[in-house]
Amino acid sequence: MAAERWKLTLIKILEQLDDQQYEKTLLLLKKIPKRKKEEKSRAQMAQTIIEHYGDEKSVLEVDRIMKVIPRMDNAVQNLLRPFVEKIKAGKKRKLEADPETGLKMLRQKSAAGKKRKLEADPKTGGKMLQKKSAAGSKKNQVVSDSSGKNKEPGKKRKLDADPKVPRTPNIMEQKSAAGKKRKQEDDPKTGGKIVQKKSAAGSKKNQEVLDSSGKNKEPGKKRKLEADPKTGLKILQKKSAAGSKENQVLSDSSGKNKEPGDLKSPQLDEVQPSSSWRKPIAELQNGVDLSQKSVVGKVVEKSDLRTYETKEKQKKFFFYLGIADDSGCIKVMVYGKDKYSVFKEGECYNFRNVIVEENIMKFTSKSSTSRAGKLDVPKDLEQKARMLIYGEDPVVSIEEIKRLDEKERVSVEGTVIEIRKTDSVVTKENQTKIKIRKFKLEDRTRSIYITLWGKGIQHLKGVSVGDTVKVTNLKTNHCNETVSLNSTDSTRIIKLKCATLQDVQMEIVGIKKAGKLQMELDIVIDKQAKFFSVKSAVLAEALGVQQGSDVEKRLLEKIPCLAKAKIKGDRILKLTGMKDEERVQMRM
The missing domain is CATH 2.40.50 (OB fold (Dihydrolipoamide Acetyltransferase, E2P))
Structure with a gap:
């Protein structure tokens, strides 16, 4: 991993955070002393983070913090993801190449995110799979043989004895042709068998009397609802398709799941409405099939037409869009010169049959579009979508800019205190006349003149003296011992606050x-x-x-x-x- 490339990326990530998110990030950086977090620019803080955590650990720490804040949108994740994936891939290769263990790292998270622990059982010569119950105190145990397979295929049973009922230890009987086994105990009074299950609280046991055929005496019951006196919840126990696994789902008195992510019994499920026709931008992932979905977005920024060459040396046209909805933003690559007039900045569109590759949505000849209704897009997402096209150089204070060398790329924030009229100058290179417009920006440190060149003067439209703005992707200029800033092709002016x-x-x-x-x-x-x-x-x-x-x-x-x-x-x-x-x- 290139350390310098990670540092520049980290600066960009920190610049994406608003003030509240940035303060929370500093709070979560436990290794950095409080005194080193104060009065530092975000560029300086990036260097401090790397110094205290190192290159690889700083990547993982920033990844952890972005999940906590949270900032899982494309604007941040597109910058961070390549570094995280590279580190994880490196660790996997290292483990596979270890001659001592010869093991591969295969990590899978369960649907509920629970961790399992394998412990050897010296009495049975097998292993016990332990899982914590909802109360965090009881454990379900599954006996497995030395090969690691369950002695009861597809089943997870509790092997708990009721001290009040005499039993024959470790009696496992074949119940059906499918190989189902149950732990059974003879009831001397009824001549039947008692199946014992612990409740979620582990304090009460329900007994179900079975006749000699092994069937319930109350055939109408398919599952048992066991009351938890502490939480007032019920435990729904169900069998899997093979009739061998039991999942426990906590539900409230209405029968609804307390946590929507929990597994539910299919008999109790209500019919769910068909999935939405729209795919939010925040949920877009590489390689996901979008043939039956539409992406709705507002075109915030559109690039100029660009060209590329095919394998047959044919010249083709394409351009970029920065689009956003109420959930996130994404960069769109549109193929074809004829499509350039279709999309207009500020308008909303439906994008159909698109593909997502390398975190870019691609609009090909097979894709289609239509005008959509107005979207309520947050201002911060509009700004991020705008930056997706040209990127954004780090924001630097004007005082620091005055000390930089010539032609250094920066962005700057401040209040507009002067706007001059449009003027014309003759360029030295090709002796052509070009329009320019200057304005003066002031921050808490100093003030500086910014010159917009050519088409760049259009970005001042709607900007007034007194407005607070961010001007991105500028270059420092030294002339007669005076430092100023010049616009570039990717310079943009973002209004942060209107004049009062x-x-x-x-x-x-x-x-x-x-x-x-x-x-x-x-x-x-x-x-x-x-x-x-x-x-x-x-x-x-x-x-x-x-x-x-x-x-x-x-x-x-x-x-x-x-x-x-x-x-x-x-x-x-x-x-x-x-x-x-x-x-x-x-x-x-």
């Missing part, structure tokens, strides 16, 4: 740009000068003039002037107190 509505007292000191529908004003708030945009209609109403009249001329007559305003980011939504406001004397 504020009531402020402002001073209008100038007009930067005037238009028929909108104006840009030079404003001073709390002794800081900023540019704000305002609709001409809002300004006309505040000045008490008709819309369409010379608002700019009227405003120039009044400024500098004070006003009360409702602002959101860098936009003025409402202005009051300007009609009777006198001209403010210019400050020297």
Whole structure:
């Protein structure tokens, strides 16, 4: 296992966790002292985890914690699973190659997840299979011969004696042609046989009188309900198809299973409705047959068209989708140029007859799709689905970014404090003109300018000053001893929190740009000068003039002037107190 690759993956896993999940993860990392968990970035914490647990053990520990949190969705498991599987495969090969034991590791979990223990019985020369009952105190014992096979094929019986009833020790009689055996005890009063069973509490014994033919005197009974005085539960005992095994299921007074995963008697089962036509994304697994199921998902992100070559050297087209539902998200590979116009970002679709390989859902020529109704997809899953297409570089504070070398790939979070207008520059490489747009981001450490290039400027659509955003997959840029960030083809802007509505007292000191529908004003708030945009209609109403009249001329007559305003980011939504406001004397 490449240590460096695991470290980078661990950083990405930690970045996928929200604050609550991350805090819980730190709490579960018992080997790491508390002082080493404080005031560290997630990238630094990844290194700390590896230092304390080592490469392999850190993988297994993170795998354990993700199950506890829980984070079993594809966004985390797709990153973690390859490392876990590699470690398990290595351990299996090591055990198989051990010349001393020559054993292979074959581990299987039972349906209830119970552990079994084999113990040798010196009296019978066999082995006893012990299983803890629901109360955790009683054990069922099965006698097996030296070959490891049960002396009573397919049966698990309790060999407990009732001290009140005399019995002949170890009498096993053939009951039927199928080889069923029971432990029987003669009842001197009835001349019959008594079958003894312990209840779940192990405190009471029910006796069932059998006649000489071995049949119940009460033939209508198929199973025994034994009351547990401590829990008020019943034990349903049933025979398997071979009539040889007994499963115990705890049920409440209504007869329903207390735990839905327990085995139930088929006679008591109600008819279950047919399985749903829809397969949730969180339940998708590699190689699962989806021919009779549909996957419903919202297209959050769509990549550009890409190409690949077949074995016959033919050029083919494909593209990726990042889709999500209310349970998880997954990356979709769509084959065919003609399908590119079918899927649109923000729309929901039914995906039929798809296949899942290597944790990617593949939409082939045999697959089909249709428009679906709106899905309620959590915001965090939308963000993860968006990152499935291009991935996400580690989030780094602006202060740390300032110390990085040039062309280092990072992501950054912060509040937008300035957005500049779109501009054009000529590139040095091919002397072509390209559009750029700059904005300034600030976090708790420092601030930095980010330049969006070409098509990247579209990602600022809907973003305002005051919004808290995450900007992914940027590259550091050094110019004239100033560090800034440049966008890449995979840069995306994710809005984390919208700017809040504020009531402020402002001073209008100038007009930067005037238009028929909108104006840009030079404003001073709390002794800081900023540019704000305002609709001409809002300004006309505040000045008490008709819309369409010379608002700019009227405003120039009044400024500098004070006003009360409702602002959101860098936009003025409402202005009051300007009609009777006198001209403010210019400050020297």
